[in-house]
Amino acid sequence: MESTNVLMAGFGGQGMLLAGKVLAHAAMAEGKEVSWLPSYGPEMRGGTANVTVCVAARPIASPLITTPQALMVMNLPSLEKFAPKVMEGGLIVVNTSLVHRDPKREDCTVVKVDARHVAGLAGTERAANFVMLGAYVAASGVVAPESVEREIENEFTGRKAKHVPANIAAFRAGVDAGRDVQETAAQEQDA
Amino acid sequence: MTKVLMKGNEALGEAAIRAGCVHFFGYPITPQTEVPEYLVKRLPEVGGTFVQAESEIASINMIYGAAGTGVKCLTSSSSPGISLMAEGLSYIAACELPCVLINIMRAGPGLGGILPAQSDYHQATRGHGHGDYQLIVLAPASVQEAVDLMTLAFELSETYRNPVMVCADGMIGQMMEPVEFPTEGRGEPMADNDWALTGSEGRERRIVNSLYLSPEDLDAHNRKLKAKYDLIAEKEVRHELYGETESPDLLLVAFGTMARICKSAIDDLQAGGAKVALFRPITLKPWPYAACREAMDLLPADAPVLNVEMSMGQLIDDVRLAGEGSRRVEFLGAAGGVVPTPEQVAAKIRELLP
Amino acid sequence: MGYIRIERAVCKGCGRCIIACPKDLIEFSEEINERGYQVVTYKGSPEECGGCTLCAVACPDLGIETWNNRGKQTFTVTTGLTEKMTHYCPGCTHGVVHRIVAEVLNELGLIGRAIGVAPVGCSVLAYEYFNFDMFEAAHGRAPAVATGAKRARPDTIVFTYQGDGDLASIGGNEILHTANRGEKITVIFLNNAIYGMTGGQMAPTTMPGQRTTTSPFGRDVEDTGMPIKVAELLSSLTTPAYIARGSAHDSKHSVRLKKMIKTAFQHQADGRCFSFVEVLSTCPTNWGLSPNEASAWVADAMMDYYPLGVIKEPAKEPATAPAKA
Numbered sequence: 001m002e003s004t005n006v007l008m009a010g011f012g013g014q015g016m017l018l019a020g021k022v023l024a025h026a027a028m029a030e031g032k033e034v035s036w037l038p039s040y041g042p043e044m045r046g047g048t049a050n051v052t053v054c055v056a057a058r059p060i061a062s063p064l065i066t067t068p069q070a071l072m073v074m075n076l077p078s079l080e081k082f083a084p085k086v087m088e089g090g091l092i093v094v095n096t097s098l099v100h101r102d103p104k105r106e107d108c109t110v111v112k113v114d115a116r117h118v119a120g121l122a123g124t125e126r127a128a129n130f131v132m133l134g135a136y137v138a139a140s141g142v143v144a145p146e147s148v149e150r151e152i153e154n155e156f157t158g159r160k161a162k163h164v165p166a167n168i169a170a171f172r173a174g175v176d177a178g179r180d181v182q183e184t185a186a187q188e189q190d191a
Numbered sequence: 192m193t194k195v196l197m198k199g200n201e202a203l204g205e206a207a208i209r210a211g212c213v214h215f216f217g218y219p220i221t222p223q224t225e226v227p228e229y230l231v232k233r234l235p236e237v238g239g240t241f242v243q244a245e246s247e248i249a250s251i252n253m254i255y256g257a258a259g260t261g262v263k264c265l266t267s268s269s270s271p272g273i274s275l276m277a278e279g280l281s282y283i284a285a286c287e288l289p290c291v292l293i294n295i296m297r298a299g300p301g302l303g304g305i306l307p308a309q310s311d312y313h314q315a316t317r318g319h320g321h322g323d324y325q326l327i328v329l330a331p332a333s334v335q336e337a338v339d340l341m342t343l344a345f346e347l348s349e350t351y352r353n354p355v356m357v358c359a360d361g362m363i364g365q366m367m368e369p370v371e372f373p374t375e376g377r378g379e380p381m382a383d384n385d386w387a388l389t390g391s392e393g394r395e396r397r398i399v400n401s402l403y404l405s406p407e408d409l410d411a412h413n414r415k416l417k418a419k420y421d422l423i424a425e426k427e428v429r430h431e432l433y434g435e436t437e438s439p440d441l442l443l444v445a446f447g448t449m450a451r452i453c454k455s456a457i458d459d460l461q462a463g464g465a466k467v468a469l470f471r472p473i474t475l476k477p478w479p480y481a482a483c484r485e486a487m488d489l490l491p492a493d494a495p496v497l498n499v500e501m502s503m504g505q506l507i508d509d510v511r512l513a514g515e516g517s518r519r520v521e522f523l524g525a526a527g528g529v530v531p532t533p534e535q536v537a538a539k540i541r542e543l544l545p
Numbered sequence: 546m547g548y549i550r551i552e553r554a555v556c557k558g559c560g561r562c563i564i565a566c567p568k569d570l571i572e573f574s575e576e577i578n579e580r581g582y583q584v585v586t587y588k589g590s591p592e593e594c595g596g597c598t599l600c601a602v603a604c605p606d607l608g609i610e611t612w613n614n615r616g617k618q619t620f621t622v623t624t625g626l627t628e629k630m631t632h633y634c635p636g637c638t639h640g641v642v643h644r645i646v647a648e649v650l651n652e653l654g655l656i657g658r659a660i661g662v663a664p665v666g667c668s669v670l671a672y673e674y675f676n677f678d679m680f681e682a683a684h685g686r687a688p689a690v691a692t693g694a695k696r697a698r699p700d701t702i703v704f705t706y707q708g709d710g711d712l713a714s715i716g717g718n719e720i721l722h723t724a725n726r727g728e729k730i731t732v733i734f735l736n737n738a739i740y741g742m743t744g745g746q747m748a749p750t751t752m753p754g755q756r757t758t759t760s761p762f763g764r765d766v767e768d769t770g771m772p773i774k775v776a777e778l779l780s781s782l783t784t785p786a787y788i789a790r791g792s793a794h795d796s797k798h799s800v801r802l803k804k805m806i807k808t809a810f811q812h813q814a815d816g817r818c819f820s821f822v823e824v825l826s827t828c829p830t831n832w833g834l835s836p837n838e839a840s841a842w843v844a845d846a847m848m849d850y851y852p853l854g855v856i857k858e859p860a861k862e863p864a865t866a867p868a869k870a
């Protein structure tokens with residue numbers, strides 16, 4: 001992998017910034033160059049929040065990405081805003097718990113995950129962000145899933161440590177969802 | 192030393208402590224608020240002082256007071272807040288007090304917006320308060336460089352007894368990147384000196400003042416300041432040359448975040464054989480005129496220079512001064528928090544290449 | 546039988562109306578609206594609602610209109626506000642105070658003469674919502690801008706709308722001198738004990754021990770002093786005409802608040818000098834509380850320290866002029 005990047009977008013409070021941070025840490029632990037660039041604005045709930053994470057073998061020139069290679073969307077406004085901007089042949093991970101519309105990008109690999117539902121089964125609906133991250137990591141191969149799991153452990157410490165198992169379970173469920181899609185895509189290509 | 196992933200604003204705060212600064216005075220403003228939010232937690236751990244001022248006017252005058260007693264001190268703000276510091280900066284520079292201030296620029300004028308911009312370039316390099324004084328202005332292009340320049344800022348401010356501004360845009364303040372700090376723990380305090388107000392017991396009393404009733408004395412004071420600025424200009428200019436540095440067909444000039452975006456454009460075009468260089472001033476004041484002129488002289492006779500900035504034509508003044516009329520200087524810019532993309536820069540380069 | 550109409554597209558799911566209804570007739574529905582909020586719904590039978598308006602008065606987002614038993618509309622959305630949905634967080638009482646100011650100006654027939662000055666703070670976009678002439682001022686400087694406007698055009702009704710960071714911190718100088726000069730303007734001062742817009746830093750009005758991002762271990766009054774009681778502080782000046790403090794945290798108090806704001810504007814309309822109303826307000830987002838918890842916090846933690854009531858008013862003019870001695 002020379003370099004890759006992903007735009008993660010959703011409502012504020014849906015945990016995209018955190019998922020991005022965990023991904024950046026995981027890539028950094030693997031010895032890669034990273035940047036994490038959030039959208040920022042007045043602290044207001046309900047607004048949209050997004051973050052761009054770049055991962056590369058060489059120092060990152062511009063952290064500002066206008067045509068991301070991958071997109072992770074938690075809500076409809078983000079899908080409508082960013083799906084048209086994804087690079088040709090890119091990857092789009094969609095949270096179907098809240099987004100019922102198709103990205104309308106025939107050229108892209110689209111991974112659909114009912115993130116809230118999957119997270120609920122894993123222990124907490126609040127970990128939908130890590131389900132999405134798992135799907136992205138599996139479908140893109142940007143980092144090893146184990147690296148992310150270690151960083152989830154590092155992220156939730158002290159009083160928050162009790163959230164580790166549910167978040168890791170959610171992440172793994174996401175990895176499975178992403179991997180299924182990748183395998184089907186590979187089979188379709190073989191056929 | 193290990194790398195840590197840190198937000199630019201937090202890294203700037205930590206770098207100040209590593210440089211020996213444990214006195215912070217500031218007022219919240221987006222997109223720099225993480226500087227005070229970080230330091231309010233961190234300073235008590237190193238025996239430091241944190242004061243949330245009632246305004247930036249107060250912050251800069253608290254700095255005047257702290258710097259006047261010979262301690263390393265820091266304030267931090269963003270564009271509208273820096274405007275309010277204009278008067279204080281003039282006094283501090285007049286009194287030759289060392290201090291560091293951070294400007295995490297956002298888009299103006301007026302209340303403008305909170306997104307990244309470089310539109311305080313003139314303010315930083317020429318503007319702010321009244322009178323014949325200069326700041327030293329350092330412009331990082333990454334979180335790591337922000338840390339490195341913070342360290343330098345405290346050194347320069349002490350050496351030259353002058354306020355130093357670290358001038359970055361909102362993107363560098365908000366972005367997380369891996370950083371390595373040059374030193375561990377809290378750095379050294381300011382060395383003893385013969386000007387700080389510490390209580391006059393056992394010595395002649397000292398006065399921190401900028402009032403000169405005699406015009407001859409004020410003239411002499413200004414000449415002394417001028418000599419200092421000339422010395423700084425001679426010794427402290429810094430820049431980077433990137434890309435095709437042997438015989439480029441086009442030279443870009445940009446600083447901070449914009450320079451990084453230009454680098455992406457250059458990297459993308461290099462594959463196609465385009466020979467493009469980037470000149471990046473790291474010190475915005477003093478400006479590296481001679482080095483920039485040398486870079487321009489690498490170009491073929493009639494090749495243009497492309498000035499790229501996140502403002503409407505401010506940096507370009509210095510690029511023209513460097514060229515002294517020898518070059519056509521083209522302009523690409525954007526304002527309001529709109530950041531020119533690598534693709535837009537590349538398109539403009541293609542348009543200009545022979 | 547009375548009834549209410551809930552505008553589901555507007556509802557931010559703050560739940561304030563649920564608490565406000567004295568008959569417990571409102572609840573959350575399953576529906577999530579376009580903007581991602583879980584909206585409320587009427588759960589009672591038709592006869593139960595009397596159209597008392599308390600839910601509508603509690604709603605910061607003009608999400609409810611009400612009708613009484615005789616089919617008469619008891620709460621109508623004021624035309625003093627534009628139709629734009631506010632950017633405020635769910636349950637933020639900025640919306641309530643906007644509504645009251647607009648209603649008062651409307652009821653006093655002053656809309657056509659009004660000039661408002663928005664601050665820098667969460668209410669910076671107030672000019673998007675107030676449906677009359679508006680300035681946007683630099684952080685803290687609104688009273689000076691208002692002074693300029695009122696002196697230049699004495700026939701207008703000029704007011705500032707300012708937060709506690711804006712008015713009591715960076716703008717401390719302007720408010721003091723504007724009040725002391727007795728400028729014939731009205732100031733609506735929103736005290737939510739925090740800097741909302743910049744993400745929850747300490748304000749001069751932050752309560753002792755209150756955690757904010759710049760008082761992460763709780764406000765230490767040894768280091769930062771006690772919260773400023775702006776209404777009392779300004780009352781120590783001789784010049785100002787009217788100074789009061791109300792609260793917007795629940796419907797009952799909002800009704801009283803409206804009377805104060807009306808009196809304040811009436812004084813200006815009558816040509817009397819400086820009138821000022823401080824409003825205790827909520828910032829659920831930066832307090833880390835739900836909207837209804839935030840309202841309870843105003844009552845429990847703020848109201849003792851910031852007592853409500855009229856603090857200063859013009860001496861009553863005698864009904865008949867005293868006979869010359």
Ligand SMILES: Cc1ncc(C[n+]2csc(CCOP(=O)(O)OP(=O)(O)O)c2C)c(N)n1
Nearest residue numbers: 220665666667684708709710711740741742
């Ligand atoms: C000169 C200047 N300094 C700082 C800021 C940043 N700033 C914007 S709003 C604000 C505080 C707002 O708090 P408050 O007045 O209490 O209003 P609220 O958001 O709580 O309603 C600050 C510090 C600014 N815009 N201009």
Ligand code: SF4
Nearest residue numbers: 556557559560562604
């Ligand atoms: S008060 Fe208004 S915004 Fe809040 S839940 Fe009720 S209708 Fe919705």
Ligand code: SF4
Nearest residue numbers: 633634637667741828
């Ligand atoms: S941050 Fe606080 S004051 Fe600002 S809109 Fe949200 S709740 Fe209201």
Ligand SMILES: [Mg+2]
Nearest residue numbers: 708709739741
């Ligand atoms: Mg406030």
